[in-house]
Amino acid sequence: MSVVFAPWALLAVAAMWGISFVWMKDILDQQDVYSFLTSRFVVAALAMIILRPKVIRSFTPRLIKKGLIIGVALGSGYIFQTLGLERTTPAITGFITGLYVVLTPLLGYFFLRHQLSREAWIYVLIATIGLAVLSLKGFSIGVGEIFVLLSALLFSIHILLLSTWSKDFDAYALTVMQLLGCALLCMIPTSIQGFKSPPDSQVWAVIIFTAVFATAIAFVVQTWAQARISATKVAVILTTEVVFAAIFSVALGREPITLRLLIGGTLVLVAMIAIVQPRLHETMDER
Numbered sequence: 178m179s180v181v182f183a184p185w186a187l188l189a190v191a192a193m194w195g196i197s198f199v200w201m202k203d204i205l206d207q208q209d210v211y212s213f214l215t216s217r218f219v220v221a222a223l224a225m226i227i228l229r230p231k232v233i234r235s236f237t238p239r240l241i242k243k244g245l246i247i248g249v250a251l252g253s254g255y256i257f258q259t260l261g262l263e264r265t266t267p268a269i270t271g272f273i274t275g276l277y278v279v280l281t282p283l284l285g286y287f288f289l290r291h292q293l294s295r296e297a298w299i300y301v302l303i304a305t306i307g308l309a310v311l312s313l314k315g316f317s318i319g320v321g322e323i324f325v326l327l328s329a330l331l332f333s334i335h336i337l338l339l340s341t342w343s344k345d346f347d348a349y350a351l352t353v354m355q356l357l358g359c360a361l362l363c364m365i366p367t368s369i370q371g372f373k374s375p376p377d378s379q380v381w382a383v384i385i386f387t388a389v390f391a392t393a394i395a396f397v398v399q400t401w402a403q404a405r406i407s408a409t410k411v412a413v414i415l416t417t418e419v420v421f422a423a424i425f426s427v428a429l430g431r432e433p434i435t436l437r438l439l440i441g442g443t444l445v446l447v448a449m450i451a452i453v454q455p456r457l458h459e460t461m462d463e464r
Contacts, residue, residue: 187414193394194395207377214363220389225349243338244353247339247358255363256362258270261325271311273322277412279305281337282301285340308419308441310441352397416449
């Protein structure tokens, strides 16, 4: 039953990330990105520890080591994505980041000997085309694009590490440790350029939402789900973040409904729905 429920739990995570992306746009001119990321991950980790103090007892040396490695992969992805976003357009950033849907099965195939059916590769391709239709209006290769591509690679590594290690640990404890890893990593550039505290209640509201819902709860769900379904399925499902971001952006009046949004969003959703079908459970067994 958990295998059937896991994809839909991940879909809820993608929805939270989608609305977070829209809301974050409103406050990043009030607090720099590194200070925001530091605030987000510190608040998320502390909230989880306060909610369940006994989780500290689960911090074995093995969990600490692997959790911090996972956290560094995730935190590095966020940092390189931010560096790229400063140098290229948000649309191209969104598309290149979404290429983890291709990089995840490729890395899994070459380094972890994961096997993937021809059908699964088709759905990965459909999702990639959908992302391109949603995001791209023009494209050129520069430093910004290279930084974002590195972030996509790191997000793929994060997904694969979770798929490999999540089944060996308590999902809650592993999530806390990877968030601590993210926070520690983000503190490095923050300490260099100086921390800027949240200036008002609006920024605090976005930090609390992204920390509690889009980080703490979201990564507990992702860690739990990745112990139950393949890394490739996770990558395809999470690409719907872009679709949810577009839906919320339209709903909040930030942009109009266009044919490009409808076609791209439909392709991503078709790939997501197809890839979670039970008949692919065996053909996509990567473990």
